[in-house]
Amino acid sequence: MKTFELVEGGVTAPCGFRACGVAAGIKYQNRKDLALLVADGPAAVAAVYTTNKVAAAPVQVDRERTRGGVAQAVVVNSGCANACTGATGLANAVEMARLTAEALGVEERLVLVCSTGVIGVNLPMERIAAGVRAASAALSRTGGHDAACAIMTTDTVDKQVAVELEIDGKTVYIGGMCKGSGMIEPNMATMLGFLTTDAAVHPKALDQALRESVELSFNRVVVDGDRSTNDTVILLANGAAGNQTLTPYHPQWQYFVDALTRVCLELGKKMVLDGEGATKFVTVRVKGARTREDAQKAARAVSKSALVKTSWFGIDPNWGRVIAAVGYSGAEVDDQRAQIYYGEICAYDQGRVADKEQLKDMQDVMRKRAFDVTVNLNLGDGDDTVYTCDFSYDYVKINAEYTT
Amino acid sequence: MKTFELVEGGVTAPCGFRACGVAAGIKYQNRKDLALLVADGPAAVAAVYTTNKVAAAPVQVDRERTRGGVAQAVVVNSGCANACTGATGLANAVEMARLTAEALGVEERLVLVCSTGVIGVNLPMERIAAGVRAASAALSRTGGHDAACAIMTTDTVDKQVAVELEIDGKTVYIGGMCKGSGMIEPNMATMLGFLTTDAAVHPKALDQALRESVELSFNRVVVDGDRSTNDTVILLANGAAGNQTLTPYHPQWQYFVDALTRVCLELGKKMVLDGEGATKFVTVRVKGARTREDAQKAARAVSKSALVKTSWFGIDPNWGRVIAAVGYSGAEVDDQRAQIYYGEICAYDQGRVADKEQLKDMQDVMRKRAFDVTVNLNLGDGDDTVYTCDFSYDYVKINAEYTT
Numbered sequence: 001m002k003t004f005e006l007v008e009g010g011v012t013a014p015c016g017f018r019a020c021g022v023a024a025g026i027k028y029q030n031r032k033d034l035a036l037l038v039a040d041g042p043a044a045v046a047a048v049y050t051t052n053k054v055a056a057a058p059v060q061v062d063r064e065r066t067r068g069g070v071a072q073a074v075v076v077n078s079g080c081a082n083a084c085t086g087a088t089g090l091a092n093a094v095e096m097a098r099l100t101a102e103a104l105g106v107e108e109r110l111v112l113v114c115s116t117g118v119i120g121v122n123l124p125m126e127r128i129a130a131g132v133r134a135a136s137a138a139l140s141r142t143g144g145h146d147a148a149c150a151i152m153t154t155d156t157v158d159k160q161v162a163v164e165l166e167i168d169g170k171t172v173y174i175g176g177m178c179k180g181s182g183m184i185e186p187n188m189a190t191m192l193g194f195l196t197t198d199a200a201v202h203p204k205a206l207d208q209a210l211r212e213s214v215e216l217s218f219n220r221v222v223v224d225g226d227r228s229t230n231d232t233v234i235l236l237a238n239g240a241a242g243n244q245t246l247t248p249y250h251p252q253w254q255y256f257v258d259a260l261t262r263v264c265l266e267l268g269k270k271m272v273l274d275g276e277g278a279t280k281f282v283t284v285r286v287k288g289a290r291t292r293e294d295a296q297k298a299a300r301a302v303s304k305s306a307l308v309k310t311s312w313f314g315i316d317p318n319w320g321r322v323i324a325a326v327g328y329s330g331a332e333v334d335d336q337r338a339q340i341y342y343g344e345i346c347a348y349d350q351g352r353v354a355d356k357e358q359l360k361d362m363q364d365v366m367r368k369r370a371f372d373v374t375v376n377l378n379l380g381d382g383d384d385t386v387y388t389c390d391f392s393y394d395y396v397k398i399n400a401e402y403t404t
Numbered sequence: 405m406k407t408f409e410l411v412e413g414g415v416t417a418p419c420g421f422r423a424c425g426v427a428a429g430i431k432y433q434n435r436k437d438l439a440l441l442v443a444d445g446p447a448a449v450a451a452v453y454t455t456n457k458v459a460a461a462p463v464q465v466d467r468e469r470t471r472g473g474v475a476q477a478v479v480v481n482s483g484c485a486n487a488c489t490g491a492t493g494l495a496n497a498v499e500m501a502r503l504t505a506e507a508l509g510v511e512e513r514l515v516l517v518c519s520t521g522v523i524g525v526n527l528p529m530e531r532i533a534a535g536v537r538a539a540s541a542a543l544s545r546t547g548g549h550d551a552a553c554a555i556m557t558t559d560t561v562d563k564q565v566a567v568e569l570e571i572d573g574k575t576v577y578i579g580g581m582c583k584g585s586g587m588i589e590p591n592m593a594t595m596l597g598f599l600t601t602d603a604a605v606h607p608k609a610l611d612q613a614l615r616e617s618v619e620l621s622f623n624r625v626v627v628d629g630d631r632s633t634n635d636t637v638i639l640l641a642n643g644a645a646g647n648q649t650l651t652p653y654h655p656q657w658q659y660f661v662d663a664l665t666r667v668c669l670e671l672g673k674k675m676v677l678d679g680e681g682a683t684k685f686v687t688v689r690v691k692g693a694r695t696r697e698d699a700q701k702a703a704r705a706v707s708k709s710a711l712v713k714t715s716w717f718g719i720d721p722n723w724g725r726v727i728a729a730v731g732y733s734g735a736e737v738d739d740q741r742a743q744i745y746y747g748e749i750c751a752y753d754q755g756r757v758a759d760k761e762q763l764k765d766m767q768d769v770m771r772k773r774a775f776d777v778t779v780n781l782n783l784g785d786g787d788d789t790v791y792t793c794d795f796s797y798d799y800v801k802i803n804a805e806y807t808t
Contacts, residue, residue, distance in 0.1 A: 051732070052728065052731040052732045053731045053732070053735075053736070053737050054727055054728060054730070054731030054737060054739045081724070083724070083728075083739075084724065084727055084739045084752065084755065084757075085755070086739075086740050086755030087755075118724060119723075119724025119725075119727065119728065120723065120724050120752060120757045121757070228728055229724075229727075229728050229731060306710065310800050313800065319523075319524065320485070320487070320488065320522060320523025320524050320633075321523075323458055323488055323523065323633075324456065324458060324487075324523065324632055324633050326458070327456040327457045327458030327633060328455070328456045328457070331457075332457070333457050333458060335458045335487075335488045335490075336490050348488065348524060351488065351489070351490030351491075353488075353524045353525070391800060392800060393797050393800050396714050396717065396795060396796060396797050396800060
């Protein structure tokens with residue numbers, strides 16, 4: 001993949017988008033908890049949603065609305081997931097979008113709605129209504145940061161990324177923001193992602209680009225195909241840059257997809273770094289697997305293992321837990337051919353174990369904030385990478401105290 | 405299932421078995437770490453082993469030896485798993501059995517060998533040899549407790565169970581001991597189980613009885629079909645009670661299988677109660693599922709979720725995390741039909757959420773050392789139960805500090 005220049009900003013880096021974040025008092029007072037993201041006119045839209053069989057009300061609304069391939073605004077609240085809320089929840093999600101459409105003067109069917117927070121609680125609709133009014137007045141060309149703050153739940157930092165590229169001689173931006181930080185059982189910690197671009201992209205091609213990018217980014221850090229009740233990634237493309245409409249037949253198509261993937265991957269990495277209680281950012285690479293699917297299975301099993309994650313927290317190069325996770329991952333493995341590395345240092349080499357002196361070197365690797373664990377199965381060409389974090393006391397603390 | 409009278413003791417409760425545990429200095433000094441279990445003569449044997457593709461050396465040896473259906477002795481060490489140790493490890497496992505056969509004067513092929521502890525370290529064979537000699541001299545009719553202590557690793561208590569029953573008018577005992585306590589990612593925390601009975605049982609029938617019992621017990625607490633590199637359950641039946649040889653055609657066959665299941669289930673529950681850092685014993689029951697398989701998937705997903713487990717630790721009836729886990733488990737679920745209970749109190753009833761006052765009652769339920777979480781999916785007759793524990797600060801501490 002080509003590298004791209006990262007630039008300042010997030011969803012308002014591309015031309016023709018405004019955003020904001022306001023404090024609507026949904027769960028806490030004086031904390032931004034309602035975000036609005038609006039394109040100056042109808043834009044092409046693509047989205048991917050949770051595969052959880054229990055899908056929140058806003059997901060049900062958006063699934064329907066993004067089918068048309070056009071949208072103009074997204075309203076998002078934190079503090080309440082509006083999940084498992086039945087007919088009332090569905091009505092509230094529709095109403096939240098209607099209020100937004102009214103305040104903005106855009107067609108109701110072009111407004112999408114997202115929620116994140118506690119499950120099983122109804123949206124406080126009066127506060128939502130007041131929040132939507134305040135937000136529509138606060139929209140700004142530089143409001144990306146406020147919006148990124150408003151969508152946070154247990155996140156400790158806002159997460160924004162933007163890149164600049166050139167297509168058909170025109171300057172094009174892709175920007176994004178996301179929330180999500182529960183990296184241990186990420187399938188239950190809601191991830192919301194919002195992406196914008198001023199490139200002109202055909203709606204069907206936009207869907208393909210988003211799916212490819214998400215597969216190589218969020219699906220490599222959010223560790224599992226399983227999802228929370230609310231997971232959503234939405235991409236809006238408004239065409240303001242004036243390029244020839246992008247499709248897979250455009251000569252710069254792959255360049256655009258790579259740039260979009262880069263934005264998603266950087267956002268994904270920020271989620272890992274902000275993992276609940278995380279002290280380490282770990283890149284788990286499995287190579288030499290029989291197939292790429294095997295490499296992926298193995299890398300995911302290692303990344304999800306609580307025993308492996310606690311060993312990272314404990315600065316313990318416990319490769320035995322790594323190979324045991326590979327062993328139950330479903331991937332082919334022969335422990336007499338496998339090799340395991342911490343950084344560049346080989347902990348386990350086809351049946352031979354590292355010396356005590358090397359143990360100290362491996363611990364030095366693990367003392368860094370970010371390090372790599374590489375497994376070479378020496379069985380084929382399969383290669384895949386997952387980005388993850390460790391498992392600390394604070395993970396337990398955060399999740400034991402995050403109350404219903 | 406009938407209930408059975410539990411009696412004192414473990415593997416030496418049945419007649420014709422001797423056992424002991426000695427300190428061989430394998431990893432620590434002055435701690436029992438080598439156990440021996442011996443039948444007075446050749447006995448019928450059945451065993452189940454890990455499904456992990458990386459199987460430890462002793463597992464490879466035993467798989468071969470138990471195929472014949474006859475065994476007489478089992479030698480077990482803690483402190484070293486003898487896994488990922490290649491040809492040397494295999495030779496050491498065979499040698500450990502040979503030393504035992506020699507010391508006991510029994511046929512080498514009738515000796516089984518088990519190891520548990522750190523992966524990737526070779527057995528200290530001189531200490532093993534001395535330990536085997538000491539153990540063979542220490543064998544006793546009342547040595548079950550010492551043996552149960554010697555197989556412990558991060559276990560905080562030894563685990564023994566025995567029951568008494570009557571078959572063909574003869575008094576029969578079934579006894580057992582086990583080790584294992586890592587209930588969060590149990591697929592990596594080695595579980596060893598040793599069962600004895602003085603009933604006469606046909607070897608093929610013994611295998612069937614063990615598989616049925618394990619499925620309803622250890623496989624309901626050890627939460628996943630995935631296994632560590634060393635998991636092993638061995639059952640010896642020496643026929644000393646003098647009953648008619650049991651087969652599925654014996655009128656008391658099911659009674660025997662139920663009793664065996666009871667022993668396994670009680671041992672399994674002791675493992676959960678000793679879960680690393682566990683403060684709660686939680687029975688997760690899913691009923692009303694479309695099928696029993698669905699019920700099992702859902703119960704396992706709830707039991708394995710780190711977010712659910714931390715909420716139990718935090719005395720937080722966070723049913724939202726429960727239903728989200730059911731939602732990604734693969735089981736059919738309709739959140740507008742599902743109900744979730746903590747003890748007898750309904751937290752979520754087909755779209756309706758419990759009152760704030762009931763929250764307090766649910767927290768009272770959760771303050772107990774043991775409580776039930778029940779999910780009724782209201783979709784069919786599928787019913788299954790999993791026994792599990794919470795996830796505390798101490799889990800992280802124990803596993804971050806358990807060093808390679």
